[in-house]
Amino acid sequence: xxxxxxxxxxxxxxxxxxxxxxxxxxxxxxxxxxxxxxxxxxxxxxxxxxxxxxxxxxxxxxxxxxxxxxxxxxxxxxxxxxxxxxxxxxxxxxxxxxxxxxxxxxxxxxxxxxxxxxxxxxxxxxxxxxxxxxxxxxxxxxxxxxxxxxxxxxxxxxxxxxxxxxxxxxxxxxxxxxxxxxxxxxxxxxxxxxxxxxxxxxxxxxxxxxxxxxxxxxxxxxxxxxxxxxxxxxxxxxxxxxxxxxxxxxxxxxxxxxxxxxxxxxxxxxxxxxxxxxxxxxxxxxxxxxxxxxxxxx
Amino acid sequence: xxxxxxxxxxxxxxxxxxxxxxxxxxxxxxxxxxxxxxxxxxxxxxxxxxxxxxxxxxxxxxxxxxxxxxxxxxxxxxxxxxxxxxxxxxxxxxxxxxxxxxxxxxxxxxxxxxxxxxxxxxxxxxxxxxxxxxxxxxxxxxxxxxxxxxxxxxxxxxxxxxxxxxxxxxxxxxxxxxxxxxxxxxxxxxxxxxxxxxxxxxxxxxxxxxxxxxxxxxxxxxxxxxxxxxx
Numbered sequence: 336x337x338x339x340x341x342x343x344x345x346x347x348x349x350x351x352x353x354x355x356x357x358x359x360x361x362x363x364x365x366x367x368x369x370x371x372x373x374x375x376x377x378x379x380x381x382x383x384x385x386x387x388x389x390x391x392x393x394x395x396x397x398x399x400x401x402x403x404x405x406x407x408x409x410x411x412x413x414x415x416x417x418x419x420x421x422x423x424x425x426x427x428x429x430x431x432x433x434x435x436x437x438x439x440x441x442x443x444x445x446x447x448x449x450x451x452x453x454x455x456x457x458x459x460x461x462x463x464x465x466x467x468x469x470x471x472x473x474x475x476x477x478x479x480x481x482x483x484x485x486x487x488x489x490x491x492x493x494x495x496x497x498x499x500x501x502x503x504x505x506x507x508x509x510x511x512x513x514x515x516x517x518x519x520x521x522x523x524x525x526x527x528x529x530x531x532x533x534x535x536x537x538x539x540x541x542x543x544x545x546x547x548x549x550x551x552x553x554x555x556x557x558x559x560x561x562x563x564x565x566x567x568x569x570x571x572x573x574x575x576x577x578x579x580x581x582x583x584x585x586x587x588x589x590x591x592x593x594x595x596x597x598x599x600x601x602x603x604x605x606x607x608x609x610x611x612x613x614x615x616x617x618x619x620x621x622x623x624x625x626x627x628x629x630x631x632x633x
Numbered sequence: 634x635x636x637x638x639x640x641x642x643x644x645x646x647x648x649x650x651x652x653x654x655x656x657x658x659x660x661x662x663x664x665x666x667x668x669x670x671x672x673x674x675x676x677x678x679x680x681x682x683x684x685x686x687x688x689x690x691x692x693x694x695x696x697x698x699x700x701x702x703x704x705x706x707x708x709x710x711x712x713x714x715x716x717x718x719x720x721x722x723x724x725x726x727x728x729x730x731x732x733x734x735x736x737x738x739x740x741x742x743x744x745x746x747x748x749x750x751x752x753x754x755x756x757x758x759x760x761x762x763x764x765x766x767x768x769x770x771x772x773x774x775x776x777x778x779x780x781x782x783x784x785x786x787x788x789x790x791x792x793x794x795x796x797x798x799x800x801x802x803x804x805x806x807x808x809x810x811x812x813x814x815x816x817x818x819x820x821x822x823x824x825x826x827x828x829x830x831x832x833x834x835x836x837x838x839x840x841x842x843x844x845x846x847x848x849x850x851x852x853x854x855x856x857x858x859x860x861x862x863x864x
Contacts, residue, residue: 542826
């Protein structure tokens with residue numbers, strides 16, 4: 336009877352565990368029902384660096400003169416070349432950025448192609464649970480409503496980030512974020528025809544110094560990981576160029592609006608990038624990005 | 634024998650119960666919220682499990698040309714007692730300091746004299762949106778009259794829209810205003826690209842018991858039409 340009782344307890348516990356796991360798998364995209372204590376650490380204060388997703392940078396590209404240039408993106412065929420964990424995770428971020436780019440230009444077929452690559456790499460790095468039934472349904476629906484294309488890619492990115500955080504895979508997240516950032520900047524810096532001091536896009540490229548600094552701090556949290564250490568070393572060269580940027584007065588640059596509760600924040604100064612620095616950055620970004628993707632084009 | 638079976642069943646049921654109640658559904662503190670009218674979801678949003686007696690710092694990179702809306706949601710088990718310190722990292726200026734606990738939910742007439750909050754009704758979308766509220770505000774007054782810990786006042790920040798008379802119900806305990814369930818939020822318009830630091834200090838409980846709960850920071854954004862035209 337003792338044996339029976341033990342079996343009963345075991346069976347009940349196992350049954351509960353099984354149903355819980357299924358539940359978690361089925362609701363991943365909504366992040367439901369899964370305990371995650373990524374905030375849990377021994378120290379009394381924790382810091383979280385929130386890096387904007389690639390789509391946010393692309394959302395500023397509303398200049399009609401900026402044409403869609405798919406040749407800048409990492410070819411889908413390259414996905415087969417990424418064998419080790421580091422290259423898979425970095426290039427997962429690269430392809431996620433390419434997906435955001437195609438989506439921002441409302442390129443449906445291109446977006447679907449990149450979604451498929453992202454899904455394939457997701458399996459390789461064991462995060463395919465992100466693409467559950469709900470997410471796949473949303474992806475299919477993009478053909479019915481153009482407005483949801485960007486929303487879906489944005490939501491996908493967020494679900495991936497959260498999935499990695501709750502799975503305590505912060506190293507993977509760091510590499511993915513680094514890959515996404517470098518690809519985003521690579522694309523943006525190459526689609527503008529030439530340096531223009533007054534270009535808003537050039538200003539956004541200069542402003543990426545702030546994101547870069549957060550990204551590096553985020554990576555440094557896990558620098559004991561050799562893959563991340565190597566990535567930090569590669570990215571340091573970019574940091575040297577960003578370090579040259581000067582802060583200039585921008586007192587008259589902000590138009591005051593009178594929205595009810597909006598608080599205007601930020602200093603009256605802004606980063607300024609010279610043509611020489613811009614070209615140096617462009618070259619360095621291409622070098623680092625092509626090292627990651629294995630491409631030879633600049 | 635029956636006793637053993639019964640005990641085993643009790644243990645099993647206990648295990649099931651405790652395991653399930655411990656499970657945090659923190660993601661719903663972001664995913665479960667509706668977006669405010671006119672805003673899009675920003676993937677810098679964050680949710681997770683937190684506990685009393687700890688501080689959580691979030692660094693956000695904000696871009697010029699957008700208006701950002703940060704809405705906060707938290708478990709009631711955290712005792713509605715947390716402090717927010719929001720700082721512009723680039724200038725190291727503290728933008729606002731918000732003490733967590735407000736004894737009573739504000740009455741409608743405690744909103745600022747210009748009634749900015751009611752402005753949200755202008756959207757004519759009572760059934761749409763996040764159903765939240767922010768704070769009262771007046772120009773040219775100190776940033777937090779209720780806190781002695783404020784390190785800088787808006788006198789130091791003449792061009793910032795000043796915050797005062799904070800109508801802030803910590804969590805974070807949502808209240809009903811004009812018949813709408815409301816949560817705290819802040820809206821920021823970066824004058825230039827910047828890093829915004831939000832430090833959330835979840836206060837220790839008086840009895841020393843550590844409580845766990847969920848915290849959600851829903852970040853939304855929209856194009857700042859005034860700035861975007863020039864991009």
